[in-house]
Amino acid sequence: MCKNSCLAFTGPFANLDRCPKCNEPKLCPTTKKPQQEFHTILLGPILQALWRDASSAKKFYHRRWKTWEIIRDLQTNSGNLSSYDDFYSGSDYLEQVRSGKIQDDDIVLMLSIDGAQLYAHKASDCWIYLWVIMDLSPDERYKKRHVLP
Numbered sequence: 001m002c003k004n005s006c007l008a009f010t011g012p013f014a015n016l017d018r019c020p021k022c023n024e025p026k027l028c029p030t031t032k033k034p035q036q037e038f039h040t041i042l043l044g045p046i047l048q049a050l051w052r053d054a055s056s057a058k059k060f061y062h063r064r065w066k067t068w069e070i071i072r073d074l075q076t077n078s079g080n081l082s083s084y085d086d087f088y089s090g091s092d093y094l095e096q097v098r099s100g101k102i103q104d105d106d107i108v109l110m111l112s113i114d115g116a117q118l119y120a121h122k123a124s125d126c127w128i129y130l131w132v133i134m135d136l137s138p139d140e141r142y143k144k145r146h147v148l149p
Helices: 041-051 054-059 062-076 091-098
Strands: 109-116 124-135
Touching: 041 054, 041 124, 062 091
Parallel strands: none
Antiparallel strands: 109 124
C-alpha cells in the first residue's frame, strides 16, 4: 500500500514500483519491505461459519421474525406502527423489504468506519472498521463476539 494511502499495490497496480499519484516508492529503500500494509479478515467465511453453528444460526432469524411482526402490525393498524424500537421499523429498511431487495435469507450488515490521527500535525493514517450483523437482536449484535473486524 502507498505510504500516503493513495492506493493499494494490488490488481492493476501490483507490478508498479512507485505510486502513480504521489510517486512514493512501493518499498522502503533501506529495508526493501512495503512502506505500509493493510490487513483484513474476510467476512464471508466468518458468516458461513456462524450459519453452520446451530445456536448462532438460530439467532440470525431475529430480523426475519421482527420484520414479519412489523408487517403484521402495519397491516392491522392502517399502515401505522405501534412502536419504533429498532432499525427494522425504519422506512428505508421496510421499503427495501417491500421491493424484494432484502429477502428472508439475506444477511443485513452495517459498516462502521473511523480514522485516527496518531501523530500531531499529520493526516489520519490509521483506520478501523467493524461489521455489525444487523440480523441479530440488539442485545446480541453489539457484543464483542458478533462485531466483526
